[in-house]
Amino acid sequence: MLERGSNPESAPNTIALNRIRNAEPEISETNLLNGAKLISVVHPDAVQTSVGVIFDAGSRRENPGEHGQMHFFEHLPPGSFRITSGGTDLQRLSQARSWDSNIMVTKEMLSIALTGPDFDGEQMLSAVTAMLNPESDALKAIFDIEKTRIINEIIQRSCAQQEIRDALFSTLFMKDTGYDHPIGGTPQEVQGYTFEQVMEAGRRLLTPDNATFIVSGKPDFTGQVFKAFESASLPGSGPRPSGLPELRSNTTVDDLPQVNAAIAPPIPGLEVCAWLPGLNKGNSKEHLALEVATGLLSGHVSSELSHRQGVTYGAGAIPRQYPENGYVEIGFNTDPRNGPNIPALLAKTLEEFPATITPEKVAEYYSASRNYWYQNAQDITSFDVLAELARRPQSFVIPVSTKLEKLQEISAEDVRAAAEQFFNPEKLRLGYLGSPPALQAAGAVPNVTLPFA
Incomplete structure (x- = not known):
């Protein structure tokens, strides 16, 4: 159990919530799949929700930006990638031009990409496990769906390595829809990168060694996530x-x-x-x-x-x-x-x-x-x-x-x-x-x- 107000810089694969009304969050962790961790973050005044997976990509820009509407995350692990259930978070990120620390894939997009319409928490776990396999096509499926400018922007700002940043920023040529350029970005920005190169760059970032599961705030995955994580001894369980x-x-x-x-x-x-x-x-x-x-x-x-x-x-x-x-x-x-x-x-x-x-x-x-x-x-x-x-x-x-x-x-x-x-x-x-x-x-x-x- 991490102490209240733990410094995320001093604890690997942990996060700290933004202080809301001067109240500190409680953070606990449990080891999960493939050496990853389940991080539970609860806050007395939480009115928004986030449930997802954090991938620590091992890089960080100096002085990460802040945005008033980002209720939860004051800091994320260096260069982290986050898959979340909160569609509103994606909307907020689209407004948070100075926020440079994560990439969002909404729950709805995740369910399409990885599990189809018959989605539940256990399937999410299986899907995430598949994602942690560098040979998996799950990452490709996610990027194939999230062809958005905001994803490009967040990737651009969160990747310190120029090669990976540029490759990911160039995101996907939309071959399946007949487009010859990705959404967001200009031809000058995307020249020289193929779909496969983008995928390879992403896979190099997502490995079991840097994956962290998180559950924070009020879980809008509701029973799905908590059923799937029952064996992880989530805080708050009881009569x-x-x-x-x-x-x-x-x-x-x-x-x-x-x-x-x-x-x-x-x-x-x-x-x-x-x-x-x-x-x-x-x-x-x-x-x-x-x-x-x-x-x-x-x-x-x-x-x-x-x-x-x-x-x-x-x-x-x-x-x-x-x-x-x-x-x-x-x-x-x-x-x-x-x-x-x-x-x-x-x-x-x-x-x-x-x-x-x-x-x-x-x-x-x-x-x-x-x-x-x-x-x-x-x-x-x-x-x-x-x-x-x-x-x-x-x-x-x-x-x-x-x-x-x-x-x-x-x-x-x-x-x-x-x-x-x-x-x-x-x-x-x-x-x-x-x-x-x-x-x-x-x-x-x-x-x-x-x-x-």
């Missing part, structure tokens, strides 16, 4: 505290009064999660109508929280999707800063659905989605790459351009039908999602029990 009701696989919104009573006053960092059966066909009209309805629902709750408590964090506007079982999750934070009765607010909001769905609200949602994707697409992922991915059999990515076109076809009645179908006590299930510090202090298991129970 659920007596103050919380046991959530069974048949726990529904009808149980909200019990849930609400059991967590008043709320446990800091705890979320009540609504799980609803989703649709695996990510580009179908029905799925997008459900996504719009979910976005309107969670956005309404977030708005209520903002007005009542003066905070902006409450619920994700876009549901997190678990393609292996078709479930969709909406998280509602019960942090005291957000008020003590979030489950009650959720119940009240559900009562209002779908009656409050109007053409105007659907149009507003479409406009917001359109603006978001267009503003961020150049930093996150290319329209063309997503469109190409959507044509591949194993892909469940919704291509941005196709998504925007289909959104225009969705009416308020479509959204209302989706809400009526899914937002009801028989369909909706409840779960917990909490940040480990709060739940660990209460003796709780720091992950939800649904729909994996």
Whole structure:
């Protein structure tokens, strides 16, 4: 167990969290696969999440940059590579022009590249084990998917060796889509490097000797990661505290009064999660109508929280999707800063659905989605790459351009039908999602029990 505030420079393969509200993180480590380590980092005020793998590439630029929105990582191992579950982290990195220490591959991209749509934590472990093999094609698959300018930028800034930096920065000629240049970078920057050279440079950086698994903050991999890592003795394991009701696989919104009573006053960092059966066909009209309805629902709750408590964090506007079982999750934070009765607010909001769905609200949602994707697409992922991915059999990515076109076809009645179908006590299930510090202090298991129970 590393002491609070341990200096990452003095401990190999460790990280330190950025100090938030002058509170120090707790860091512990456990040896795992192929000599790698599982690093668990918990923070009392963590409201974001990161679960992933760190690869120490053995190089470091002087004075690594900082960015105000990078909640967790004040330092990373020298030249580290990080695979994370947090898509929002990738978005933040696209804004963090001075941040020079990691390369991000989102959970969704990782699941496509390594395991296909039937993704779970144990498969992730197998996939990562495969990645640690220099002969594996997994790295190639990842880079084949993440052809983005931000990846190029992060690689450029994090690789001290000019040869490797230039090779990785030149990232992939998109032979499969007919493009003759990579996204980001100019012909002058990429001349002289082949796809194979880029892959070889990457493989030289990723070896079992420098791999570190991490779990930090509030695990949005939920039960998947914690099930996979049960044998690693994660901190926080233990019986659920007596103050919380046991959530069974048949726990529904009808149980909200019990849930609400059991967590008043709320446990800091705890979320009540609504799980609803989703649709695996990510580009179908029905799925997008459900996504719009979910976005309107969670956005309404977030708005209520903002007005009542003066905070902006409450619920994700876009549901997190678990393609292996078709479930969709909406998280509602019960942090005291957000008020003590979030489950009650959720119940009240559900009562209002779908009656409050109007053409105007659907149009507003479409406009917001359109603006978001267009503003961020150049930093996150290319329209063309997503469109190409959507044509591949194993892909469940919704291509941005196709998504925007289909959104225009969705009416308020479509959204209302989706809400009526899914937002009801028989369909909706409840779960917990909490940040480990709060739940660990209460003796709780720091992950939800649904729909994996």
